[in-house]
Amino acid sequence: MPAAVLKLDPAMFDPAAIAPDTRAINAGIIKALGAVPDRWIYPMAVLRKLRLEGKGPFPLAPESPLAQVIEIDGPHGPVPLRILTPDAPKGVYLHFHGGGWSLGSARENDGLNHRFVERTGFAVVSVDYRLAPEHPYPAGPDDCEAAALWLVREGPARFGTERFAIGGESAGGNLAVSTLLRLRDRHGLTPFCAASLHAGCYDLGLTPSARQWGDEPLVLNTRDINVFVGHYLREGGDVATPDISPLHGDLSDLPPALFTVGTRDALMDDTLFMAPRWLAAGNRTELEIFPGGCHVFIGFPGTLADAALARIHGFISAA
Incomplete structure (x- = not known):
């Protein structure tokens, strides 16, 4: 067992x-987002630009001095990878950022990823996959698959290690699992020794917590999720397809995984449903629930984020 x-x-x-x-912290987030006019009246490209300029609702983390950007070939064109490398990496963490498949970037995760490098000794490869609605499904997962294949092929020589981990937050958790399934099913590869899956969205048909959350603007609400899913599946797609909603997939022969989520997250049920399925498929599974944590609370200051990040870093280091 x-x-x-x-x-x-x-x-x-x-x-x-x-x-x-x-x-x-939660009260501050609700106040900040409640004061913002309806953001969905703006094109996603405008919202992305504002966030990268530090004009979003939350501060932009300083740029990591370790970061460098390269491009690799993907099925839809070049795929940028933002790489943070310590001296003599102990492993490599392939990271997929969140943002509802429509927002976010590797750059916006420099704060978390730099801390990850410092605490684990792993290099981080964060993927700037294509975003919806300009590039709907399957463009994003295709880019993530290309990045994983690049790491398997080039990682040992570039980083001096074959110890690979994978993970992401929110939509990035979804993409991490879909990438694991693609590598296993399309390429016969199971190269990752661990997965860190934080506040992932694993059922785009919406789990009960997502459907019932309502309008409260605690980072993510029901309307936001529906907007994101609508953009991501703009050209269609069955929400029960494992490549879209990995909760519905065959989860056998996947790496040990740590699932983390807060109890004040609209996507809490996605994790509560996915972790037992991961375990039932025969995989080592660890689950940590954090009281009061909002959606992707590890991106905000506070003792809860510190505790969750320490748990994540320890899990990856020990993989």
């Missing part, structure tokens, strides 16, 4: 378990 740590203590879901600083 695979080893597992599935922590589902009911006390973690009790509002009384939420720490005061987490409550304060």
